[in-house]
Amino acid sequence: MERGGGAMATQAPTSARERAKQLRAEIERHNTAYYVLDAPLIPDAEFDRLFAQLQALEAQYPELATADSPTLRVGGAPRSDLPSVRHAVPMLSLNNGLSEADAVGFDARVRELLAKAGQPTPVVAYACELKFDGLAVNLRYLNGVLNLAATRGDGMVGEDVTPNVRTIHSIPLRLKDSRAAVIEVRGEVLMYKRDLERLNRAQRDSGEKEFANPRNAAAGGLRQLDARVTARRRLHFFAYGIGELVGAPEPESQSALLDWLQALGVPVSEERATVEGIDGLLAFYRRAGERRANLPYDIDGVVYKVDSIKAQRALGFVSRAPRFALAHKFPPQEALTQVLDIEVQVGRTGALTPVARLAPVTVGGVTVTNATLHNEQEVARRDVRVGDTVVVRRAGDVIPEVVSVILERRPPGTHPFRMPTRCPVCGSAVERLEQEAIARCTGGLVCAAQRKQALLHFASRRALDIEGLGERLVDQLVDSGRVRTPADLFHLDQAALMALDRMGEKSAANLLQAIEKSRNTSLDRFIYALGIRHVGESTAQALAAHFGSLDALLAADEARLLEVPDVGPVVAQSIRRFLDEPHNRQVIAALRQAGVHWLESAGSKAPGEAPLSGRTFVLTGTLPGLTRIEASEMIQAVGGHVSGSVSKKTDFVVAGEDAGSKLDRARELGVPIIDEAELRRLLRAASGPE
Ligand code: IVH
Numbered sequence: 015m016e017r018g019g020g021a022m023a024t025q026a027p028t029s030a031r032e033r034a035k036q037l038r039a040e041i042e043r044h045n046t047a048y049y050v051l052d053a054p055l056i057p058d059a060e061f062d063r064l065f066a067q068l069q070a071l072e073a074q075y076p077e078l079a080t081a082d083s084p085t086l087r088v089g090g091a092p093r094s095d096l097p098s099v100r101h102a103v104p105m106l107s108l109n110n111g112l113s114e115a116d117a118v119g120f121d122a123r124v125r126e127l128l129a130k131a132g133q134p135t136p137v138v139a140y141a142c143e144l145k146f147d148g149l150a151v152n153l154r155y156l157n158g159v160l161n162l163a164a165t166r167g168d169g170m171v172g173e174d175v176t177p178n179v180r181t182i183h184s185i186p187l188r189l190k191d192s193r194a195a196v197i198e199v200r201g202e203v204l205m206y207k208r209d210l211e212r213l214n215r216a217q218r219d220s221g222e223k224e225f226a227n228p229r230n231a232a233a234g235g236l237r238q239l240d241a242r243v244t245a246r247r248r249l250h251f252f253a254y255g256i257g258e259l260v261g262a263p264e265p266e267s268q269s270a271l272l273d274w275l276q277a278l279g280v281p282v283s284e285e286r287a288t289v290e291g292i293d294g295l296l297a298f299y300r301r302a303g304e305r306r307a308n309l310p311y312d313i314d315g316v317v318y319k320v321d322s323i324k325a326q327r328a329l330g331f332v333s334r335a336p337r338f339a340l341a342h343k344f345p346p347q348e349a350l351t352q353v354l355d356i357e358v359q360v361g362r363t364g365a366l367t368p369v370a371r372l373a374p375v376t377v378g379g380v381t382v383t384n385a386t387l388h389n390e391q392e393v394a395r396r397d398v399r400v401g402d403t404v405v406v407r408r409a410g411d412v413i414p415e416v417v418s419v420i421l422e423r424r425p426p427g428t429h430p431f432r433m434p435t436r437c438p439v440c441g442s443a444v445e446r447l448e449q450e451a452i453a454r455c456t457g458g459l460v461c462a463a464q465r466k467q468a469l470l471h472f473a474s475r476r477a478l479d480i481e482g483l484g485e486r487l488v489d490q491l492v493d494s495g496r497v498r499t500p501a502d503l504f505h506l507d508q509a510a511l512m513a514l515d516r517m518g519e520k521s522a523a524n525l526l527q528a529i530e531k532s533r534n535t536s537l538d539r540f541i542y543a544l545g546i547r548h549v550g551e552s553t554a555q556a557l558a559a560h561f562g563s564l565d566a567l568l569a570a571d572e573a574r575l576l577e578v579p580d581v582g583p584v585v586a587q588s589i590r591r592f593l594d595e596p597h598n599r600q601v602i603a604a605l606r607q608a609g610v611h612w613l614e615s616a617g618s619k620a621p622g623e624a625p626l627s628g629r630t631f632v633l634t635g636t637l638p639g640l641t642r643i644e645a646s647e648m649i650q651a652v653g654g655h656v657s658g659s660v661s662k663k664t665d666f667v668v669a670g671e672d673a674g675s676k677l678d679r680a681r682e683l684g685v686p687i688i689d690e691a692e693l694r695r696l697l698r699a700a701s702g703p704e
Pocket of ligand 1 (some may be wrong): 106
């Protein structure tokens, strides 16, 4: 499929055609030198000049803008959605091993099965690769030209991310050999750790949320409607396999396949090896573990693949994973460091969280300087003290935590940690309800820390979505007394904003515009934005759907609130308490007066309308093709609820990779456990025929 191209254009003269071809080749050569070999041949300005020449030629003669033109690498105009793509060959997943014993078992099984299949192999040759921690994509080349790029999705159907993938410079737009009529290159798109740091610095500066890890940033960067955003993320790619192949012979081994892909100009990691038997596997695993911190990107283990394709065929697949491969994952990452201090942070609802300030330590390539201690009981349970040497762990995208204290290294003169009895920010009393583990500041909105958190929550993307209102600004607005409640935001003017630190005319105007835009919202966002304890996004949606108008909600007593699916006594009481608080009523009135508005409806949808309405889902682990937010939105769209914890009331637990304790709990309670594919089937069935 050809993309772009103008309708009526002058035919390009041969000279222009030749020049465009020359420029394309030259630009691609410099792209490779710069992005793949890390060895630029010409200064950036010179490169830009060549690029501009090609752009000008293509603008004059649109027919010259071929599907492999490097000008596509900057990303075109945004699209309205990411179309679905059915994979010609399903994209499968890997079985996981977590210990050396699992690797031993894998090798033993492979030998046993090969013997049974009439291919006895006393010592098996394996291709060993890194397990890249990014997201899987399928790159479809037709006669050597990149034609379609898709995410893995549920393995059967993914999303078309072609324009986005074209902006990844190390991915060739044209292969060095076009013999294969069709070749699908499969591999992982990832972000380098240093690029994540750069991105997060920018996110911080603009008050946006930081990305927890390179995988999330890469996934977010790739699954963009606007490919120009992808281009700015500087993503990378490593191939590890193929999908459909037509018109070229299939190599005889996995290692030969990767050599071939490399020869075609596709990036393949140098960190691979063919080894023999279990000793070879374990040596590769250990070496990768040692190299891990020094790699520019994240890996979460290694992958072993039986090298011979013939043997792979004999071994085949069980359900959705090959018997011939194993992902041997690294254990969670831990390191030793010292507790310099224990500070207490105040959250939006006044919750006090003890946080350990740590002597900087690298855990899996990331510098960790603080770790959550969760709550007072947790600190007491582990008896973490200032001066202690502790084990910190960083696992995936969660906040680093203190795992244990090395008591033998405790210096003399330490004291057990005590939660302060007064809020460290506003000095109000701290209370701890009996049934709760958490201590809270009773200062409410008197407490600047809570006010700030409340404002940040109010402005957050899933609430009123005020772009640009980040931590730094909120700090200043609250500290200067200009803003006390969310309603005050709507009375800010250019002069007030420009009086703030580092606030230029343009940023002030942008912020005012963002505030203006946020006035037009929806009832569920508004309810969520209020920051009522226990009212997350899905409860806010349930409340909006049930009551239809804010006044109906304001008038509802606890009994009425309990009629709302997903609302139990604790939530109902919390909502009532919030709404009965005169101060909160005033803020709500002031917000309405300031022009914050939404469409109201009759509300009270009869439960049971859609087959999934009222059903409760719990998400756990990483789903292959959906972020949590997307999965939640899809469930809510058919009337389901998403809850954070598994109970007897849970109807389904949707489990992805690395699912944790929620999965165990679901098994304990006998709650049905489904995967992403099953979820999609349920949702399709619930939303009825298209
Ligand atoms: S092979 C049929 N090789 O891991 C097996 N996968 O759990 C196809 N991954 O979705 C996968 N590095 O995104 C393979 N060297 C590697 C890999 C790798 C990372 C990812 C891939 C896949 C997931 C499987």
